[in-house]
Amino acid sequence: MKVTKLISTCDLKDCPTIYATDRGTFLVQGETPTDHGLKIPDHETLVEIPVELIKKAIADGLI
Secondary structure (H helix, E strand, C coil), rough: CCEEEEEEEECCCCEEEEEECCCCCCCECCCCCCCCCCCCCCCCCCCCCCHHHHHHHHHHHCC
């Protein structure tokens, strides 16, 4: 899989980030919440990212 960094909230490796793949999908890096109370299958996960990251990606024409 080829991964391209689209946008991030900072230049460090541990910040919320959106990546595009050559599969026509997005990868999202963010915090893993534990207090959501949802039942998520073992093969899936949730990540939490700030709304500002999505707004910035849309404003910049990235998504």
